[in-house]
Amino acid sequence: MKIKKKIKPIIIITILFAIFISYHIFIRNGEVEALSKYGSRGNEVIQIQTKLKRWGYYNGSVDGIYGSQTLAAVKYFQRKNGLTADGIAGTKTLQAMGIYTSSSSSSSSSNSNNVNLLARLVHGEARGEPYTGQVAVAAVVLNRVKSSSFPNTIAGVIYQAGAFDAVSDGQINLAPGSTATKAAQDALNGWDPSYGAIYYFNPNTATNKWIWSRPTTVTIGNHRFCK
Numbered sequence: 108m109k110i111k112k113k114i115k116p117i118i119i120i121t122i123l124f125a126i127f128i129s130y131h132i133f134i135r136n137g138e139v140e141a142l143s144k145y146g147s148r149g150n151e152v153i154q155i156q157t158k159l160k161r162w163g164y165y166n167g168s169v170d171g172i173y174g175s176q177t178l179a180a181v182k183y184f185q186r187k188n189g190l191t192a193d194g195i196a197g198t199k200t201l202q203a204m205g206i207y208t209s210s211s212s213s214s215s216s217s218n219s220n221n222v223n224l225l226a227r228l229v230h231g232e233a234r235g236e237p238y239t240g241q242v243a244v245a246a247v248v249l250n251r252v253k254s255s256s257f258p259n260t261i262a263g264v265i266y267q268a269g270a271f272d273a274v275s276d277g278q279i280n281l282a283p284g285s286t287a288t289k290a291a292q293d294a295l296n297g298w299d300p301s302y303g304a305i306y307y308f309n310p311n312t313a314t315n316k317w318i319w320s321r322p323t324t325v326t327i328g329n330h331r332f333c334k
Contacts (some may be wrong), residue, residue, distance in 0.1 A: 142196055142197055142198065142201060143155060143173055143195075143196040143201075144173060144194065144195045144196065145173055145174070145175075145177075145178050145194065146173060147173040148171055148172050148173065149171055150171065151196075151201075151206070152171045152172065152173045152177065153169055153170075153171040154204075154206050155173075155177065155181065155196055155201075155204065155206065156168075156169045156170070156171070156177055156180075157169050158204050158206070158296065158297075159177075159180045159181070159184055159204075161298075162184075162296075162297055162298045164180045164181075164183050164184045164187075165177065165180035166180075167180075178194040179194075181194050181195075181196055181200065182194045184200070184203070184204070184297060185200060187297070187299070189253055190203060203296070203297055204296055204297060221261050221291075221295065222288060222291050222292050222295060223283070223288075223291075224261060224262060224265060225245050225248060225261060225265075225291035225294065225295065226245075226283035226287040226288040226290070226291040226292075227273075227279050227280070227281065227282075227283050227287070228244070228245070228248065228265050228271060228273055228274075228279060228291075229241050229244050229245050229283065229287040229290050229291055230273075230278070230281055230282075230283035230284060230287040231271075231272075231273025231274075231276075231278030231279050231281060232244050232271060232272065232273045232278075233287075233290075233328075233330070234284070234286075234287065236327070236328040236329060236330065237327055237328045238286065238290060239300045239327055240300075240327035240328040240329075240330055241286065241287060241290035242290045242293045242294050242298055242299075242300055243299070243300045243301035243304070243307070243325070243327055243330070243332055244290075244301075244307060244330070245290055245291045245293075245294030245295075246294045246298070246299040246300065246301045246304070247301055247304050247305060247306065247307055247332065248261060248264050248265060248294075249261070249294055249295070249299075250299070250301070250303055250304060250305050251264040251305050252264055254305055256305075257305070265279070300325065300327065301324060301325060301327075301332040302324040302325055302332070303324060303334060304324045304325070304332035304333055304334055305333075305334055306318060306321055306332070306333045306334070307330045307331060307332045307333065308330065308331055308333075309329050309330060309331075310331050311329065318333070321333035321334060322334050
């Protein structure tokens with residue numbers, strides 16, 4: 108009898124501990140796998156709707172309700188950015204939108220480095236251009252990262268031999284202004300005013316005949332963007 112009385116409290120404590128651990132794992136997975144989805148409400152949904160509306164993915168009201176229009180907009184954003192188009196705003200989707208949670212804080216340092224490097228390229232290549240054009244230049248870099256024809260990192264694309272004049276002439280080393288930094292962040296968050304372009308050039312100064320043969324997606328300021 109004495110042995111049984113000693114064992115029971117141990118068993119109870121073990122069960123309670125297992126429940127406690129399982130609960131926290133469940134909550135953590137909930138953050139990673141499904142932070143906002145159809146039917147959700149709240150400030151996070153407002154952030155999602157605000158960003159998607161700004162970038163042209165969403166035309167509904169910013170009401171904090173994850174309805175059918177928000178679901179469709181999230182899927183559209185996911186497809187455009189190479190994510191699983193399940194309509195669930197999990198950690199990867201939120202990171203792509205620039206919405207960071209406690210579970211994604213470990214990526215902050217890497218993201219900061221990418222923003223800075225991309226901003227320096229934008230500053231070197233497109234300062235003085237319209238803001239949309241600066242975002243488009245940053246988007247070209249990110250489109251190259253996604254393309255199998257180019258290196259698969261931001262640094263790899265930017266420092267690829269002969270890819271950008273700002274690297275060749277050293278302007279990549281200049282400190283970027285706040286506008287270039289904001290443009291880099293907007294591009295990283297998913298805004299692509301270049302419409303998928305992987306090249307751009309200035310028609311007034313371009314001497315490479317090959318670049319003129321590329322199909323144009325849009326012209327912004329002094330730059331023509333093309334695929």
